[in-house]
Every structure is written in structure tokens, then in C-alpha cells.
Amino acid sequence: MPKSPSDRAAGDPYGRVYDLAVIGAGCAGLAGAVTASERGLSVALLDTAGRIGGQFYRHPDPAFGAVRPEALHHDWSAFAGLRRRLEAGDVAHLAGHHVWTVERQDGADTPWTVHAITGADGDGEHPVRVQARTVLLATGAYERQLPFPGWTLPGVVGAAGAQAMLKAGLVLPGRRVVVAGSGPLLLAVAASLATAGARVPAVVEAAGYLGYARRPAVLAADPQKLAEAVVHGAALLGHGVRLRTRSAVTQVHGTDRVEAVTVSRVDRDWRPVRGTGRRIACDALAVGHGLVPQIELATSLGCATRRTKDGTHALALDAFQRTSVPGLWAAGETGGIGGAQLARVEGEIAGIAVAAQVRDGAAPARDGRVRELRRRRERMRAFAGAMAAVHAPGKGWAEWLDDATEVCRCEEVTVGAVREAVDAYGARDARTVKLLTRAGMGWCQGRTCGAAVACLAAGEGPLFLPPSPERRPLAGPVPLGVLGSLDPSEPSAAPAAPAGPAEQPDTDRPDGNSGPRD
């Protein structure tokens, strides 16, 4: 349905119905929002941050008066272009909006209600809701972490976290920072840190970069990605940074903060090789093992997912970026980790597709621009798949743990406790480990430990359950007073289940889809 005049009448951003609500103002969300808006849709763009850009184009607050914000970024001009289009259009940018759930009402003219709470950290006193005819999820990703002895010491920070703090706050976690883990992000982080004045004694990568050599066709198909790697590589060489592949930080030293790390060689399966440990002095460690799509808003709505080559779950999307739930699109990292450029392409496809759907009630099957974008998307997705395969955590990583290592940082649950739940008490999946140990039950709801717990719970054989995508029906904390002060609404009236087991809609499986009790 095209927008009606009444939609635009009210100045109150919450008092109108949008054609499209975009969640996330990173590359994908920005591209989707400006594209749909330029095609005549009324668009609300919600994001937790105060400024657009997402994680990739995170940049300093205007108060810094930075004259060279691009110095910490790759391909800044692409972002500047999106920002110009956003400023020139009439997208309602709702900054500081933390979306905690998205509701869908079947068959309604305005099927979508996006519930958010405002404030820098979502600590606002008043709930808001945005109503829309369609929704585009562009919620990006967060970093995958695998624990190791000493990783809870102050000075150990996420690699993406160090990057974010640097890009937005112009600060470094230390003067001498080891960068470790796996994935192409490590090179970018090391290059940024070194350029900004930190000494980076080593980049420690668990995978072997030889893996890329086994996939020459995919590499050659995406020259821009290669160029990016060359830029980072050159920057690193310029700073004397040494890249150690097939290596991992297996111990952090220090009492109240990082003083040094032990780096060990690992085999093809990331199993540490005894006797290869070397101590490197540093005052900070930036660590990360790839990215995980942030899809909890979608899984709560029942969207179909797919397993990626590095073991995460991404949304299953069709050629027009549609999820399996009607009226819900997704773009960027939510559909599988692929980087900023891919996110922009997918955001644009989604923007065009949503506009076609709202205006014509159909997919833009014959749109030439879409065909071109889809070609680029396929090429970049192939590259992303190759990257995911190269950097997928090896089976042997858990051997660098000791039983006292904390897996769950929030609830301080150790490796030993998780292993006991599996070996002695019948846990066969992350959800049961959570129920029996509280790993993943704390503030972060398993975002930090989820991948590690799933690995530790996943044994071999039929007794073990395949990992299922995590579901977090509350995508963020909500004060009870705020929740209780929402306007009452009629619960969606679903008919009672018919009597008799044969007719029961027995589609439910005890598969980890429900969060457990405390």
C-alpha cells in the first residue's frame, strides 16, 4: 500500500504508520533506507547508536571536531555517499532506539509493531513503538569469542571492541597490543591500532592463510576484497607487525591486568602443539574469532535460518532478501557474514524489493539494477563463504582450555562445570548446559559464551543434538516499570487448540528454542 496523506500528517515520529521500518543504521540498513525512501516510501530508521554508520563506519562524535575521520576507515567515501542521501531525503532517523522485540499481526493492514526503548544504553524511562507495513532487519553482527586461560583479565578486549573504541572514542586499550584469534578482521584491527599509535608486537591467527590459496577462483572474483587485504597487509608491514598464522594465545599472564601472553603453535584443527609456547610482553590483547550474525529479532518471529560454513546461524533469504516470514526482509551480516560492501549491495536490493512490494505488491523480478546487484552479491557471498571456511574454528581449540577457565563471563561458569554437565548430567546441547550451569543466563544472554558453550556441549554421535539458533525473545533488557506501562493491547486471539492429539498443531520440538528457567 502506498503511503496515505494521514501518514505524513503528524510530526510525532511514533504517531504515524511507515511503509518500512529499518532496524540498524549500518551499511545494510542505510542503503536499504535511502533506497526505499528515494523510491517513495515513508521510512523509519532505528538504531541503538547516536550516529549512523553501524560498527564498520563507527566514527567520532562531532564534538571531537575530527577533520580526518576517514583516517581510521576503509572506503569512507561509500559511507559519505549514503550519509548525503540520508540527509537529503526524509527518512525518519530514530537514534538511540534499542529494539527489544518486533511484533507481527497476521492479516492486519499495519502488521508490524517495533518496540524500542530509548537512551544511550537503553536505560530510558519510556517505551516507544513504531508501526510499519514492512520491516527490514539490518542488525549486523557481534564478535565470536572462544575462551582461553586468563581471558577475563582487564586488558583483554574484543578485537572488534578495540576497533570500535578506537573509531568512536579515539582511545587505545594499551600501548603494546597483541591482536589474536581468527578472521580477516584481525588484520584491519591491527592496522588501525598501529596507525593510531599502538605497538602491535604480533597478529596471532589460528587459521592458515594457505586456505585461501586453495580457492583461487573465488578470490580472483572479488578483487576489491583482495585490495583491502593488500592495504591492511602493507600497513602492517610498515609498522613492523609480525603475522603468526596457525598460532593462538593459550594463556594470558598478569594479576590485575594483562602483562604478557603465551602464543602457541596450533595444528590444522587448532589443537595447541605442546612445547611451542612463546611469551610476548604486552599490556593489552585484542581478540576475536570471527563474527556472528545478530538475528534474535528474526528467530523470535520464527524466521528460517541456515548453518554457515563456520558454524554460525544466519537468516535464510531469497533472491530479494526476503526472510521466510512475509513482510520481513533482511540484509547484510544477518544473512551471513560478508562485510560492508556486500551489506550495501544487499541493503539496496532489499530497498528496491520492499518498494516494489509496497507499491506493486510484487517482487522486482525484471529490474535491471536488481539483476546487476544480485550478480555482485553472488560473487561476494562466494568470497564470504570461502573466508568462513578458512577461519572456521577447528575442532581442537578446546584443548587450550583448563577446567578453571571461565566460559561464561557474566555468570562466572567454568569449563569444568560445563564439562560436568555434559559428562555426568545428560546435557547434550547449549540450552541444557545453560539450564544446568547458568552459562549464558547472565546479562549478555549468551552472546559472548554461546558459541563456546555450543562447542563444548556438542559431542559426536546421535546422542548429541545439532546446535540450534539461539533465541532471545527479549532482544535487550527492559525495565519492568517500562514494560508494565505499555499501552494495553488485545492479545492476538488465536483459537484454542482442538481436542485430540491427532489434530494438535504439534510442531514444537524440545530443541533449544525456548530459553530456560533460572
Next chain:
Amino acid sequence: MVGAACAYYAARSGLSVTVIDRGPVAGGTTGAGEGNLLVSDKEPGPELELALLSTRLWRELSDVLPPRVEYEAKGGLVVASGEASLMVLRDLAARQERAGVKNQEVAGDGLRDLEPHLSPDLAGGFHYPQDAQVQPALAAAHLLRAGRDSGRVLLRLGEDVTGVLKGVSGDVRGVRTASGDLRAPWVVNAAGTWGGRLAHLAGVDLPVLPRRGFVLVTEPLPRVVRHKVYTADYVADVASGSAALQTSAVVEGTPAGPVLIGASRERVGFDRTLSVEALRRLAAQATRLFPVLSRVRAIRTYAGFRPYLPDHLPAIGPDPRVPGLLHACGHEGAGIGLAPATGMIIARILSGGELPMDVAPFRPDRFKQASPGTPRTP
């Protein structure tokens, strides 16, 4: 939980038991409950009798199981906002007392001695010292572990029962799973909300329906709520058979820190979709009871499906329609609390022991008017 209790008590009676679950330990409703061990919310009758027996058994079990199962004999506090609902509570409490439930009226101005953060404008309430709480997933896992340690319980997880094996005369001979047939003279249906499906595999009808409930979980807190606190409305909601959404806040602390807020009830099939309205009502009711919670954040919510039978009583005992088949399911929201007594009854039936109470009201075939039948000991 019910299956774990059946296995535990059967093993204690000298039987050898195999527990089969298509998921992990506590993968169904057990893992989605609050762990209520309540007598306070039950009208005098067979369910209350079962609950009182269970209360005793839970106390015994708490000596057997490690402290990690978080058994807390914390007591319940049922509060009334006005004189009218206090009258209703008074009447219920008097009748419960005659049935063996300990309780004591607390005046409105005395409530805050028991619960300092309770809203000051409540009319009064009743304290029920026998109410208790347990962490249900840990309790089930440890009960199974105790059974396995006895050497008489085998655990087969991740195996779906695809058929019930029968002899020529129609009696049960075991079950079929993807990994093969398991032969046994008795099969106990402890499939909870999915118990109707297992009954169907055995060729009988057992109308277990899912009744959805949401629980809100707060950020970790110190002890701010000492008892299991709920309002008089909860009792009415529990007894109702309505399909529509009902909410009445049940608020309690946990040893781990978070406060849990139940309980909503609605019949919507197995739909896990978040109901914002259910959460809104739970939060509003909880903060009305405990204003201190308004600035506390909910960090999680989860849904579970209570196994509901039309008359709100579980099905416990042999099914006269299929010799060798026993049922132990349909406990609705009280399965954790009622599990030990259910397990003991099943074990006594199987081992030919003396039954601890009259189990006729729990006859599994009571919903079939055509074939009333009488339970018989196999």
C-alpha cells in the same frame, strides 16, 4: 521431571528402568518452569492430597540430592488487594487447613514484616509454610543421576519413540525408536505436554493440551523477595479452563540472583511467539506488588507449555485399554511439585506395593464415557 521421578522410585523398588527422551534432560516443560512446589494454590481434593504427599517426598529428596538443586522451603505468601478477595482467601485457607495444609492469616500491616518490599496498600494475606521451590532442570538431572548411580536406570537421550510395541493380545511389549526396539513389559508415558501423542502411538486417546505460560526473568539481584508471593487471583486462574490470556503475577527470588515473574496462561497451541501483552500484564502486576522492581530490568523471558487435561487433574496409573501401558502426565503447571508422589505411585503400581493414596481420580481413561473401566494392577 515426572519421568525422572518415576524412574527414581521404580529403581528404588528394585525395577530396572530405561528412560527415553527425544531431547536432552529437562528439554520440555521442566526446563521452562519456575519450580513451584505449592500446596497453597490447590482446592481440597485429590490434587491437594497428591501435593501434600509430594511436599513430604520433596523434603526427603532434598536430603538425598545435592544443595545445587536449590531446594528452598521458603513458604508462600498469598496476598489480597481488598477485603473481598481476602474473604475468598480466608474461606479457601480454612478448607485447606481441614485437609492438612498449614497456613496463617497475616494482617495488612504485618505483610511487610514478611516481605519488606511489598506494596503498603494490600489488605492482608496468608502465609503457607509448606510451599517450597526447586530448580527443576537441576532437580531432574540429579534425580536421574541418582537413579543411574543405583545401576538400575539407563538414560537414552535424543531418541524419539516412533511406536509402541504390542503382543497378539494387545498388551504392551516395549517401544520402537530410530535405533531399534526396546522390549519391556511396562511402558510409562511421562511425555508431559506431548503425552497425548505417545498415548496415540499406543492406540488410546488422552486429551493433553498445551497451556502456554511466560516467565519474566530479571537482572541478578540480592534477595529482595523472600517467599513465593502471589495474589488471590492466581488461584482462580489456575482453576480456570479458559483459552484466553490470563495473568496473575507470581513473584519469587532465586538463589542465583534473578527474580522470576510468572504466570500467564493461554491456550494457543504450541506457539512460542512472544506475547507483548502477556509480558506487559506480568510486569504491571509484579511492580504493583513490589514497587521496588519498577527500575529493575527484565533480561529474559521464556515460554513453556503446561500439559493440561480438561479437568485439571493429571493422568496417573495403568490404562485399562492397553495392558502394560501406564500414564504419568498432564500435571499442568504443577508437574514439578507433583512429580515425587506421581513417581512413587507409579513405582508402587509396578512393584505391586501398597498405594499411598486413592488414585481413582487420576484414571487415564476417565475422559472416555463409553468405556469407563476400572484401574487394575498389572
Next chain:
Amino acid sequence: MARDRTPAELVGAAPEQAPFEITFDGRPITTLPGRSVAAALWSAGVLAWRTTRRGGRPRGAFCGIGHCYDCLATINGRPNRRACLVPARPGDTITTQEGHGHAEIAV
């Protein structure tokens, strides 16, 4: 490139507002406008501003983007604020948060 350059120099930061003060456990910290509380603390070399509920271990910013909640701090008396998201304002009082941060409501 110069090794001792700062990130602020790299991007050519030239704030119009003057640097201001916040306090951390009573100790004054001077910071630039535009920083989050976590960034302000990092810039002063402070990496930990919370102790854990069980082990009493020190923690600070980890994920840096609001996902991990390791950076929870008590800001102006209010516990459990994500320091990596909350902007530092002149005069802010940051205190090390012990455990759940809600000791005052314990019964």
C-alpha cells in the same frame, strides 16, 4: 608513520569544547568531549570498573559495542549502566560497581 602519535592526532581532532572532568571512585579524570564513559576511563589508563558477583574479579569494557555487559558501571549512583554506550558528561561520578550493584535493596 610516527609511533607515538595519538588516535586524536590521527583524525585531526580539534574539539571546540574544552576538556572536562569526571571522577572515578573519587579520583578526577580529565577527558575530551564526545567520549563514552568507557573511552574516558581507557584514556586515563583505567581498564576495570566493576567486580564480579561471585569471584569479586575486576572487569571493564570487553566487546566495546554494548553486547557483552562486562562494562557495567555505577554512573551517578545508577548501577548497571553500559559504560561503553553512555556518553561521559562534565561532572559525572563513576564508581566501581560491586557485583549486582543493588546492595541497597537487599532484605
